[in-house]
Amino acid sequence: MSAVWMVKVVGLGLVAISLSVELLGWLGRRLRPRKIRNEVLFFPSEMSCVEHIVNPNSPYTCLCPFPHGVETSFSRLLRILLSASSTLDLCVFAFSNMDLCRAVLALHNKGVIMRVLTDKDYAAITGSQIGVLRKAGICVRCDGGSRGSVYMHHKFAVVDGRLLITGSLNWTLQAVQANMENVLVTEEPDLLRPFIKEFDRLWVCNEPGQHHSLGT
Amino acid sequence: MSAVWMVKVVGLGLVAISLSVELLGWLGRRLRPRKIRNEVLFFPSEMSCVEHIVNPNSPYTCLCPFPHGVETSFSRLLRILLSASSTLDLCVFAFSNMDLCRAVLALHNKGVIMRVLTDKDYAAITGSQIGVLRKAGICVRCDGGSRGSVYMHHKFAVVDGRLLITGSLNWTLQAVQANMENVLVTEEPDLLRPFIKEFDRLWVCNEPGQHHSLGT
Numbered sequence: 001m002s003a004v005w006m007v008k009v010v011g012l013g014l015v016a017i018s019l020s021v022e023l024l025g026w027l028g029r030r031l032r033p034r035k036i037r038n039e040v041l042f043f044p045s046e047m048s049c050v051e052h053i054v055n056p057n058s059p060y061t062c063l064c065p066f067p068h069g070v071e072t073s074f075s076r077l078l079r080i081l082l083s084a085s086s087t088l089d090l091c092v093f094a095f096s097n098m099d100l101c102r103a104v105l106a107l108h109n110k111g112v113i114m115r116v117l118t119d120k121d122y123a124a125i126t127g128s129q130i131g132v133l134r135k136a137g138i139c140v141r142c143d144g145g146s147r148g149s150v151y152m153h154h155k156f157a158v159v160d161g162r163l164l165i166t167g168s169l170n171w172t173l174q175a176v177q178a179n180m181e182n183v184l185v186t187e188e189p190d191l192l193r194p195f196i197k198e199f200d201r202l203w204v205c206n207e208p209g210q211h212h213s214l215g216t
Numbered sequence: 217m218s219a220v221w222m223v224k225v226v227g228l229g230l231v232a233i234s235l236s237v238e239l240l241g242w243l244g245r246r247l248r249p250r251k252i253r254n255e256v257l258f259f260p261s262e263m264s265c266v267e268h269i270v271n272p273n274s275p276y277t278c279l280c281p282f283p284h285g286v287e288t289s290f291s292r293l294l295r296i297l298l299s300a301s302s303t304l305d306l307c308v309f310a311f312s313n314m315d316l317c318r319a320v321l322a323l324h325n326k327g328v329i330m331r332v333l334t335d336k337d338y339a340a341i342t343g344s345q346i347g348v349l350r351k352a353g354i355c356v357r358c359d360g361g362s363r364g365s366v367y368m369h370h371k372f373a374v375v376d377g378r379l380l381i382t383g384s385l386n387w388t389l390q391a392v393q394a395n396m397e398n399v400l401v402t403e404e405p406d407l408l409r410p411f412i413k414e415f416d417r418l419w420v421c422n423e424p425g426q427h428h429s430l431g432t
Contacts, residue, residue, distance in 0.1 A: 009225060020236065027240065031247035038406035042414050044366075093384075143396060150260075153384050153395040166398065168309075168369050168384065179369040180359060180418065182382065184400065184407055190254035191400055198258050202396065 036187050043169060043181035045074035053078045054102045073183070074176050078103050080165060080185055081157065084112050089158040089199045091117040093151060094128075094170035101129035108138050116140040117202055119152040129171075141206040152202075156195055164192045252403050259385060259397035261290035269294045270318045289399070290392050294319050296381060296401055297373065300328050305374040305415045307333040309367060310344075310386035317345035324354050332356040333418055335368040357422040368418075372411055380408045 048070040051062035062068065078099065081088070084107050095101070095118060108114055116133055120142040123130040134140050143152035156166035167183035169175045186192065264286040267278035278284065294315065297304075300323050311317070311334060324330055332349055336358035339346040350356050359368035372382035383399035385391045402408065 005221075016232070024240075024243070027243060028247060031244060038404055040407060040410035042410070149390075150394045151390075151396070153391065153397050155384055156398065166384075166400070167382070168371055174365075174367075175369065178366045180367070181369050182372065182411070182414070184382070186404075186407065188254055188402075188404060191256060191402065194256035194258070195398070198398070 037163070037185065038188065039076075039080075039185040041073040041076055041167075041183040041185070043073050043176055043183070044178050045077075045176055046070065046072040047177065048072045048075055050075050050078055050099055053082065054099060054106060074099075077165070077183060080163070081159065082107065083163075084159045086160050087113045087115075087158075088160075089115045089117075089196075089203075091152070091154045091156050091199055091202065092171050093119045093153050093155055094122045094172050094175075095133075096125075096127040096129055097171045097173050097176060098129065100171045101132055104133060104138070105136055108133075108136055114138045115199075115203060117152065117154075117199070117206065118142055121151070141203065141208070143202060143206045156199075158192070158196055158199060161196060162192070163187055164195050166195065253379070253401065254404065255292075255296075255401040257289040257292055257383075257399040257401070259289050259392055259399070260394050261293075261392055262286065262288045263393065264288045264291055266291050266294055266315055269298065270315060270322060290315075293381070293399060296379070297375065298323065299379075300375045302376050303329045303331075303374075304376075305331045305333075305412075305419075307368070307370045307372050307415055307418065308387050309335045309369050309371055310338045310388050310391075311349075312341075312343040312345055313387045313389050313392060314345065316387045317348055320349060320354070321352055324349075324352055330354045331415075331419060333368065333370075333415070333422065334358055337367070357419065357424070359418060359422045372415075374408070374412055374415060377412060378408070379403055380411050382411065 047066050049062050049064050049066040049068045051058065051064065052068075053075055081100070081103050088104070088107055090104070095116075104114065104116075114133075116130070116138055118130055118140065122128060123140075123142050130140055130142075154166075155168065155170055156164065158164055164186050165183060167181065169179075169181040169183050175181050263282050265278050265280050265282040265284045267274065267280065268284075269291055297316070297319050304320070304323055306320070311332075320330065320332075330349075332346070332354055334346055334356065338344060339356075339358050346356055346358075370382075371384065371386055372380065374380055380402050381399060383397065385395075385397040385399050391397050
């Protein structure tokens with residue numbers, strides 16, 4: 001073989017090798033699964049000051065007796081909730097926790113579009129924060145009114161249509177500080193999508209003045 | 217270039233192409249994510265006969281008035297639970313549903329190793345099936361006894377150390393047939409592993425005669 005041909009063959013080989021390396025890298029990036037966020041929080045949470053999370057723009061230093069700057073299950077839950085930038089759909093049986101109420105109000109004041117679904121019986125008890133949300137202008141619908149001792153027992157939230165927060169934890173002080181509880185946080189589409197669909201169904205079913213069937 | 221060299225170059229090219237195709241196929245199979253099971257069930261469940269699920273070897277045809285052969289959220293939950301072949305770790309606040317109790321007893325009789333953690337107060341109320349499980353020889357531990365009105369409020373199960381069942385649903389008739397509830401079923405390791413770890417922690421903490429701290 002002539003020297004010219006040898007150069008051509010070797011040149012073509014080098015081009016082929018570099019193209020293959022590029023292609024393999026591209027395929028690797030395409031086929032590697034995107035890391036989907038999954039997190040589990042357990043309660044009771046340790047006690048810590050959450051003032052800097054709920055009210056980050058305050059010029060005052062909180063002087064409460066709880067440890068400051070400690071990350072706990074509850075501070076983590078607050079941070080995840082407060083990451084909402086466009087919408088928050090909240091479907092919760094019992095809502096009496098004042099820090100969670102302040103977080104929801106902060107989101108409302110920031111312009112996040114809120115829909116709150118709750119249980120009619122629990123919304124009426126002393127300490128429930130549902131009245132506070134309503135007074136602030138947040139759209140709240142109640143479920144369970146016409147069906148005796150039947151509860152809207154969900155405890156989930158959908159943040160920006162992309163993140164599901166769900167578990168055993170009611171939004172009460174006892175659940176956060178005393179009980180054994182769990183909260184799952186996930187972006188997994190196969191888990192998220194059914195909750196979005198169920199929220200929309202329950203929201204429509206509980207439109208004031210409507211009497212839709214609630215059977216599933 | 218001589219004809220011999222031409223044959224050699226073309227031959228080498230063909231070998232390189234076929235090896236590349238093989239390699240790309242192998243990479244594709246390696247990098248494609250394994251499909252992880254994720255499922256969501258919503259309640260209340262429609263009513264249907266579950267006799268053929270709980271007692272599949274019965275020679276009798278069930279004559280109950282409920283629809284037969286209809287798949288519902290509850291029949292699905294029973295099937296998933298009954299798929300256990302080696303272990304079932306159950307951590308549930310309220311357990312009074314008799315069909316779920318029959319399913320757990322069926323697993324126990326099949327030789328599945330069971331650990332049941334429940335709330336001390338709820339275990340003592342009328343209708344609780346915890347006594348039935350204990351009488352059958354299933355290992356049960358209660359939580360919450362020494363801490364006043366604090367609840368072991370979880371509602372989760374781990375099947376064979378590979379599948380998590382969790383949500384808002386207590387194992388009661390009201391939760392299954394009346395309330396608005398959810399159950400997530402997932403094999404996702406990032407969600408499953410923390411629950412396995414938490415179950416083991418609570419199991420050790422509630423060993424009879426032990427007084428471990430339960431703070432998290």
